[in-house]
Amino acid sequence: MINLTKILAAILVLLAIAMGGYAWMLSRQAPAPVAASTAPVTAKASQAPVYPVVVAAKPLPAGVAIPADALRVERLTINPVGAFQDANVAAGRVPVLDLAEGTPVMENQLVSGLALRIGEGERAVAVKADEVMGVGNRIQPGDFVDVFVTLKSDGKDVDRSQARLLLSRKRVLAFGTVSVDSMQSKVGDKAAAQQAQRVEPARTAVLAVTVDDVNRLSIADNSGKLLLALRNPKDMSEPDPKLFAELPTALQPAAPKAGEPKRAPLEGLDRAQAGLTAADLVTGGKGPTGRAQVAEVRPVATTPRAAGSPRGGLQVEVIRGERSETMNY
Secondary structure (H helix, E strand, O other): OHHHHHHHHHHHHHHHHHHHHHHHHHHHOOOHHHHHHHHHHHHHHHOOOOEEEEEEOOOEOOOOOOOHHHEEEEEEOOOOOOEOOOHHHHOOOOEOOOEOOOOEOEHHHEOOOHHHHOOOOEEEEEEEOOOOOOOOOOOOOOOEEEEEEEEOOOHHHHHHOEEEEEEEEEEEEEEOOEEOOOOOOOHHHHHHHHHHHHHOOOOEEEEEEEHHHHHHHHHHHHHOEEEEEEEOOOOOOOOOHHHOOOOOOOOOOOOOOOOOOOOOOOOOHHHHHHOOOHHHHHHOOOOHHHOOOOOEEEEOOOOOOOOOOOOOOOEEEEEEOOEEEEEEO
């Protein structure tokens, strides 16, 4: 009985040794299936994301509109703030600085603000404003107004003071601190802007006028008092310019050379270059610059005729502009 027990104990010991050896052999083997499954995950983690970004396909000079063929879309690992994803959105815009080829085109590199609200052939001009001139500060950017001017004569000739329509249906680009490019579509922001406008009265109004009307507006603003008359934007009526004589220009165009055809009337930038005088604006072209200067004859006190003098004793003072001359008759 004792021998049988010893034999079973020896068998159990040998079995335990065999199981331990087998476990040790399993621990020495590498977990190949686990390593194979993690390899693709590591490759995906190392791949960086890319973004479509509009870049310059060739050098873009400042101040020149960008043609559509000068842009291309590249996939970059960076996504700059303000970059474009569609080339058609950036085409036609004007850069404010030179852009080299391959440079990403961004919003802050392009012309923006009030300049984009001005139509072709127009200029933005600021004039002095106050509560009366600005319809009690009720004018808002985007409104249309008629510009009237009051021209006062001197105290001896008050009856020749005049008030007339100077420019008709002009668009207001800015009034005070609010402009068409800064107005928000949200009701709350618009109400806040109107409240700020009431707290701080407007000092200037910016109008969009044609380039050949800038001279007329600037002279009227300096020589008289302007008044803005607010009008309904649906009212398209304007005065007929054919009913009035055209004002002469300060600079006369050169006469055409022999054999050259008659030149067309000045307009646009050419008429703006020719300028306008204050006298012609006031008198409608009948001022001193539009006609020959006429001497003013003023009789003076007579003096006794000197003995042997062939002339009579009448003296006449002739005034030409600022020159005064006394003549004996």
